[in-house]
Amino acid sequence: MSSLAGTTTGVRLIRSPELAQSVDYAYAAVADVPVRAIWAAGACPLDADGATVAVGDVAGQTHQVMRNLVTALAGAGAALTDVVKTTVYVASSRQADLGEAWKVYRDYMGDHDVPSTLLGVAVLGYNDQLVEVEAVALITERASG
Template structure:
């Protein structure tokens, strides 16, 4: 985790969740906003059609690459939003587990949403993030 990001846990809230409840950024810092990372390969094709977990892995690899291009890492994320095309909680949890596996110990706050459709053909998963670097 960069020195600019502090993850905040509150003992008054349940500890069973797998993420920090809030995050703060130390000033001066540089903020990086990402577009939604999509499950596209280097040719622009949607990978792992029909597979939430497979798409989530590609999304997180693409997110990490986008952040590196901006001089940041996954551990610099202060907040993220995950979109999953499904009305089944099991599918959302499956994506959450993949995202957590890529984030390691850095349990930045995030929001997990089930949605009806995303922008690319056969797309099931998208993740956007805000990162802060010193």
């Protein structure tokens, strides 16, 4: 089993050499330190007034979703680099739409290629919603104060 370098939060992302290395996400995440766990509700493409933004635009909605996820995590004392698992939902049966959302998601996640599931679904909860991302994050007890 091989792993990426640990972060300051104590989270190690694991890539098994027996599995495909061409994917842009880790296969597992391990936390070897006492941590505080954060479960973020699915981040939605809503503005501060609760209106769905970028209607009909998968990439535009994904940008809003990721900005909202960053804000939600910050409220819990975490950042995207503390995330250990995500699920990316796209209301579409077209793989191109899933790929478009994934590209924006990956831009925000950068080198932090946590285990993630990307899937197309029939419908999401808000009017005109195309994208949602939920996340689990871990932060060390030392970092959480």
